[in-house]
Amino acid sequence: MxxxxxxxxxxxxxxxxxxxxxxxxxxxxxxxxxxxxxxxxxxxxxxxxxLKNNQEVFNLPPLSLPMNPRWENYEKVWSAGNIDVYFFNSVWITVSATVITVMLGSLVTYAVTRMKWKGSSLVLGLFMVAMMIPVHSTLIPLFSLFNKVGLTDHPLSLILSYVAFNMPITIMILLGFYYALPREVEEAAIIDGCSVNRMFFRIVFPMTSSVLATTAIINMIYNWNEFIFVNTFISSDSYKTLTVGVQNFIGQYTTDWGAIGATLMISILPILITFLFLSNRIVEGIAAGSVKG
CATH class of the missing domain: 1.20.5 (Single alpha-helices involved in coiled-coils or other helix-helix interfaces)
Known part of the structure; x- marks a missing residue:
């Protein structure tokens, strides 16, 4: 003892x-x-x-408190600066492109990893090669294509571009997780008479919720902050997003720096809040998809 x-x-x-x-x-x-x-x-x-005006921006130290906090800068950009329209455009374009990308990426990854058919390796290789194509090299061909089909100055041009450029990274993140899924679950579903479509949407798709959250957040951050495509394809104020709308406060002779700061703060908050609430899902999804079973 x-x-x-x-x-x-x-x-x-x-x-x-x-x-x-x-x-x-x-x-x-x-x-x-x-x-x-x-x-x-x-x-x-x-x-x-x-919260500063132009004089305080240039005369005070960067981290000094504003002498008279100008909260009206936020009201100014939201009402007079048309930021409410840009904010709504950023939200619905980002959500639409993200949902389409995640859904199509899941379908492609499932077809490549879980189904046997000729050309699956070639299709996967083409998507991976697409990651090496610089965005800037596609601006002129895409603009010419959208101009011919009548999609310039149309939100669909942005959604199609976002989906195309985000598909490779989405598939790459999903690959490891789909390879690790147990095939016994699918075999049991097939024995019970489950079709391929039903098996994907009722069994496989819910099992990948953690890695889907990761890909969705990554897509949202890219789509929300994207500037080049919006600046190239969109000219009407009714379709512009926040990243381009900030240019409204840059004039030929004067620039309202306080309004620009308020616009940037408004554009950062949604992504920052989303990341704070879902950051654990990002780590969980990346860790789950990093090991091949």
Whole structure:
């Protein structure tokens, strides 16, 4: 009995972290706090920037509090600056392109990884090669194509472009997860008389919810912040998004820097809030799809 108690004490003493371990964790936490503060620095600066007028922007230090916080900058850009229209356009175009990309990417990945057919490797290779095509090299061909089919200055040109350029990265993220799915589940469903379409939408698709959340967030961030396609294909104010709408406050002779800061702050908040609530899903999805079963 005494020997057993001694062994238990020895095991507990060995499991307790030593001074060196505690010191190492303390240093690690201190470094992480510093890195987090550096990451928050641009957001704090942008918040103060959006509450200043032009004189305060140029005459006061970057992190100084505004002498008279101008919250009317936000009201100004939302009503007079047409930002409400740009914000709504950013929301529905981003959501539409993300849903289409995730759905099509899931279907392609399922067909390539879970079904046997000739040309599956070639199709997968073509999607992976597409990742190496620079966006800027496609602007003129895409503009010419959309101009011929009457899609210039139309939101559909943006949605099609976003889907095309986000499909390769979406498929790449989904690949590892689909390879790791147990085939026994599909075999059991086939024995019960389940069709391929029903098996995908009722069994496989729900099983991939974590990695789908990861791909959806990545697509949302890209689509929300995209500038080149909007600036190239869209000319009407009724179809512009937030990334291009900020140019309204840049004039030939004067620039309203406070309004620009307010617009940028409004454009950052939705993605920031989404990331804060779903950041664990991103890590979970990437980790789940990183190991091939």
């Amino acid at each position: 005494v020997t057993g108690n001694v062994r238990i004490r020895n095991a507990l003493s060995e499991s307790k972290p030593g001074i060196g371990t505690k010191l190492g964790f303390s240093v690690l936490y201190a470094v992480l706090i510093v890195v987090a503060a550096l990451q928050l620095f641009p957001l704090v600066w942008l918040l103060f920037f959006s």
